Amino acid sequence: MSNDSHVHCGTSIHHPTECADEQHEGGSLDLAPLRECIAQAVRDVKSKTPLAQSFTNFVTINLVANAQLAAGGTAAMSFLPDDVIDTAAISGADYINVGTLLPFYKDALPQIARAFHKNGHRWVLDPVAAGIGKTRTEILRAFRAAPPTIVRGNASEIIALATMWGLISPDEASRPAGVESVDDVDAAVGPAKKLAQFLADAAPDHQAAVAVSGAVDLVTDGAQVYRLPGGSALMAKITGAGCSLGGVTATYLAVAEPLTAALAASLLYNRAGEIAEAKAEGPGSFQVHLLDALWNLTPEQVSSSPITVG
Numbered sequence: 626m627s628n629d630s631h632v633h634c635g636t637s638i639h640h641p642t643e644c645a646d647e648q649h650e651g652g653s654l655d656l657a658p659l660r661e662c663i664a665q666a667v668r669d670v671k672s673k674t675p676l677a678q679s680f681t682n683f684v685t686i687n688l689v690a691n692a693q694l695a696a697g698g699t700a701a702m703s704f705l706p707d708d709v710i711d712t713a714a715i716s717g718a719d720y721i722n723v724g725t726l727l728p729f730y731k732d733a734l735p736q737i738a739r740a741f742h743k744n745g746h747r748w749v750l751d752p753v754a755a756g757i758g759k760t761r762t763e764i765l766r767a768f769r770a771a772p773p774t775i776v777r778g779n780a781s782e783i784i785a786l787a788t789m790w791g792l793i794s795p796d797e798a799s800r801p802a803g804v805e806s807v808d809d810v811d812a813a814v815g816p817a818k819k820l821a822q823f824l825a826d827a828a829p830d831h832q833a834a835v836a837v838s839g840a841v842d843l844v845t846d847g848a849q850v851y852r853l854p855g856g857s858a859l860m861a862k863i864t865g866a867g868c869s870l871g872g873v874t875a876t877y878l879a880v881a882e883p884l885t886a887a888l889a890a891s892l893l894y895n896r897a898g899e900i901a902e903a904k905a906e907g908p909g910s911f912q913v914h915l916l917d918a919l920w921n922l923t924p925e926q927v928s929s930s931p932i933t934v935g
């Protein structure tokens with residue numbers, strides 16, 4: 626997993642002193658090193674075809690695997706703790722999505738998270754429908770003691786998770802929203818930053834990120850907040866745009882640091898959504914064109930995408 630550019634990308638972007646001197650598109654932050662890390666992550670996935678394993682919901686499992694393949698990685702899906710834990714030895718990062726739960730998941734998922742935590746294995750959590758149901762809440766609460774490296778969700782899910790982990794007061798939270806968001810991305814800025822700080826404190830290398838999807842996506846490492854405009858409203862008219870974005874985030878996390886991985890995946894999706902919308906006649910062909918665009922986009926197209934800081 627590590628090489629020179631990887632280490633460089635992992636360290637340079639987290640030292641504001643290296644970036645704070647000049648005025649750039651990102652306000653006081655020079656985004657050039659971060660953009661190079663994003664391009665390198667996209668390149669590395671295409672050349673190294675990393676495995677990112679998934680424990681994900683039954684609705685969108687096929688799109689998650691196909692999107693990981695289209696981005697350049699490989700996929701493996703499993704629901705058996707010993708299988709998942711063994712496969713993690715060859716998986717660069719894992720993706721866990723709590724969208725469709727079965728009773729045995731209540732023990733299986735915390736067991737898997739504890740094993741990842743013990744082994745320092747990186748993983749992405751998609752807290753689908755956070756706030757709904759006693760079992761889902763118990764599972765998500767259990768992850769607090771063995772946290773993921775990246776949390777990726779819509780605004781309502783990020784707010785609900787930050788609330789159940791005691792990082793924000795319940796007054797700041799909204800009502801649970803099913804699998805769709807009822808909150809704007811802006812409402813999740815504070816909770817996302819607190820969540821990212823919590824994850825970074827728990828991470829062996831103190832690196833973590835939170836990605837909030839919506840009309841304008843937001844990514845934060847707990848220190849900086851990056852906004853990523855674009856995408857397509859048609860992404861909300863197929864099921865699994867968010868889930869497959871989470872799976873692809875894990876694919877990038879297999880080769881890059883968390884902030885870089887979260888940014889690269891969200892930027893890739895925004896560009897792919899725009900290309901697919903231009904070609905599609907409706908949701909069915911949109912999904913087909915989305916996969917093609919994930920495959921065809923270049924590292925430079927992804928890394929030169931609009932990013933604003935703050």
Ligand SMILES: Nc1ncnc2c1ncn2[C@@H]1O[C@H](COP(=O)(O)OP(=O)(O)OP(=O)(O)O)[C@@H](O)[C@H]1O
Pocket residue numbers: 753778779804805806838839840841842855856857858860861863864865866867868869870891894895898
């Ligand atoms: N109105 C919109 N305009 C542009 N892009 C959007 C819009 N809504 C969602 N997206 C994009 O769709 C992708 C999925 O985000 P979304 O917030 O729909 O995830 P989600 O709610 O977790 O989805 P799901 O649970 O169906 O998988 C992201 O790349 C996001 O940028």
Ligand SMILES: Cc1ncsc1CCO
Pocket residue numbers: 682684685724725753804864865867868
């Ligand atoms: C529709 C749906 N229901 C449970 S998971 C899922 C996929 C989107 O999150």
Ligand SMILES: [Mg+2]
Pocket residue numbers: 753778779804867868
């Ligand atoms: Mg979702």
